[in-house]
Amino acid sequence: MDIFETPLPGVGVRYEFEAESGDRVGLVVRRDGKRDLGLYDRTDPDACTGTLELSEGDASALAELLGGTNITARLESLRHQVEGLAIEWITMPSTGGLANHTIGDGHIRTKTSASIVAVIRDEVGVPGPGPDFELRPGDTVLVMGSEHAVSQARQILIG
Amino acid sequence: MFQDGGVHALRLVAAGPEGTGVILVELGIVLLVLAFLGRVAAKLGVPSIPLYLAAGLLMGEGGFIPVDAGEDFLAVGAQIGVVLLLLLLGLEYSPQDLQHGLRTTWQAGIVDGLANGAPGFLLGIMMGWTVTASLLLAGVTYISSSGIIARLLDDFDRYANRETPVILSILVMEDIVMAVFLPIMAVLLVGASLVQGAVAAGIAIAIVAAAFFISLKFSAHVSKVVHSHSRELLLLSVLGLAFLVAGLAEAAQVSAAVGAFLLGLTLSGQVADDVRTLMPPLRDVFGGIFFVFFGLTIDPRDLWPVLLPALLLAVVTAITKIGTGMWAARRVGIGPKGQWRTGISLIPRGEFSIVIAGLGITAGIQPQLGPLAAAYVLILAIGGSLLMRFAAHIGGPAQWREELASRR
Numbered sequence: 001m002d003i004f005e006t007p008l009p010g011v012g013v014r015y016e017f018e019a020e021s022g023d024r025v026g027l028v029v030r031r032d033g034k035r036d037l038g039l040y041d042r043t044d045p046d047a048c049t050g051t052l053e054l055s056e057g058d059a060s061a062l063a064e065l066l067g068g069t070n071i072t073a074r075l076e077s078l079r080h081q082v083e084g085l086a087i088e089w090i091t092m093p094s095t096g097g098l099a100n101h102t103i104g105d106g107h108i109r110t111k112t113s114a115s116i117v118a119v120i121r122d123e124v125g126v127p128g129p130g131p132d133f134e135l136r137p138g139d140t141v142l143v144m145g146s147e148h149a150v151s152q153a154r155q156i157l158i159g
Numbered sequence: 160m161f162q163d164g165g166v167h168a169l170r171l172v173a174a175g176p177e178g179t180g181v182i183l184v185e186l187g188i189v190l191l192v193l194a195f196l197g198r199v200a201a202k203l204g205v206p207s208i209p210l211y212l213a214a215g216l217l218m219g220e221g222g223f224i225p226v227d228a229g230e231d232f233l234a235v236g237a238q239i240g241v242v243l244l245l246l247l248l249g250l251e252y253s254p255q256d257l258q259h260g261l262r263t264t265w266q267a268g269i270v271d272g273l274a275n276g277a278p279g280f281l282l283g284i285m286m287g288w289t290v291t292a293s294l295l296l297a298g299v300t301y302i303s304s305s306g307i308i309a310r311l312l313d314d315f316d317r318y319a320n321r322e323t324p325v326i327l328s329i330l331v332m333e334d335i336v337m338a339v340f341l342p343i344m345a346v347l348l349v350g351a352s353l354v355q356g357a358v359a360a361g362i363a364i365a366i367v368a369a370a371f372f373i374s375l376k377f378s379a380h381v382s383k384v385v386h387s388h389s390r391e392l393l394l395l396s397v398l399g400l401a402f403l404v405a406g407l408a409e410a411a412q413v414s415a416a417v418g419a420f421l422l423g424l425t426l427s428g429q430v431a432d433d434v435r436t437l438m439p440p441l442r443d444v445f446g447g448i449f450f451v452f453f454g455l456t457i458d459p460r461d462l463w464p465v466l467l468p469a470l471l472l473a474v475v476t477a478i479t480k481i482g483t484g485m486w487a488a489r490r491v492g493i494g495p496k497g498q499w500r501t502g503i504s505l506i507p508r509g510e511f512s513i514v515i516a517g518l519g520i521t522a523g524i525q526p527q528l529g530p531l532a533a534a535y536v537l538i539l540a541i542g543g544s545l546l547m548r549f550a551a552h553i554g555g556p557a558q559w560r561e562e563l564a565s566r567r
Contacts, residue, residue: 006324007256007259007324008318008323008324008327009251009252009256009259009260009324009327009328009330009331010251010252010256010305010309010327010330010331011309011318011327014318014319014323014324016321026319026320026321027319028318028319030318031432031435032435032436036316036318036319037319038316038319038320040321044494044496044497045321045494045497046320046321046322046493046494046496046497046500047317047320047321047496047497047500048316048317048319048320051316051318051319053316
């Protein structure tokens, strides 16, 4: 299934895909976490026949019902449990930083005490990547640690 | 600490100059009128900006409610309002949004500028205004109100629509153009000759470009310095920085508004998120004061002679905006109905038309510019919003053609 992504300047991002039934579905993820789910009109393909406005909580509840594994929400609750724990998703740049280098090259754990817990590549998650794991441009790296450590790790990762 | 502050405050009020009470009473009335009008606007489903403007017109000299003691405060408040409006506008966009906007919509930006600036400019020249004053009027008619439009798109649940990115990227483009336009006007308004003006404008553009580049490059550093978990400290540092940058920009004749806009762009990440939740109420209060103050500076009796030109200009530039929007939407493969919605959605003019006209008023170059801009914005802010609400019912050219064909 192809998902099209369009930036909405000042609002967030809009995703759009065609369901197997032929219905086209649009989803706006706003910067403040709110979501708008819309079903496109078949006679006027640019407008929605209706939209559903979801709060962040509604959206994760719906995701659970739909059978998605809701990583972000679980991480969020983890962050509330451990005071001072910072979790950040860092997208690898096309060049510079640790792009096209292995995780071990960066010595992130020894230098900053932050940990790389997972890497997401092409929508597939790699949990607990080892030091030999090579980071590629566009990979999303999940880093955990104290706020300071995570921001240092970010510097190393993106250069 | 609080007790101490309380005592100080008491002493300040007690020792306040003669007339402090009158100023407070007047400000109280002004703010309460705004509050009332805000409620009316929400009930009617129209933006509050035109109502605030109308309230300003009715107050002050020549109006029904005289306000004069608090005018000094309102003048400063209006300045703060402009700074906050532009600061938050800059915060809405990330530098990446701007880069993306520049890359994908620069052609639409040029068409937009020519089609909607030209009517204003020509009318100015026809009424015998100077080139500078006519250029300001071109700015007034060119720029759509991103505040009103973004709000209405949300109200009408149209964020998910496929034409919405086209609308938003045109608005981004206009804001970029404004960042270059304002400093040029600021230079021309000082009364430089065309050659001097061109040189100074080149310098102004270079400063803006440099600031834009710096904001891209050092965004993370600035944001880090400003960041704080305490809302009080965050608010103080952001406000302080905003006034400082705006003031320096004004002194360098780049215009305070542009300074604030660039600072807004520079702030990013957590700071931007926090400020976006913290600042809007403050912006709305001072923004309201700005619109009222603009109205206050205009004698409503001056509106009558410019009403007809304003109406004419409103009709023409509504049509040119529709044309621009439809053209831009068709280029990216939006269907006829979506094209029509795009065109209609770009009609409302608002805060930035007033900011541009305000520049001319401060410089005192053309006494008719203020009243004309006020009337124009009143017409298109209200008219444009209503058109947006009923866009689907009006149908659009494609539907009219169909109906015509079926009638034959």
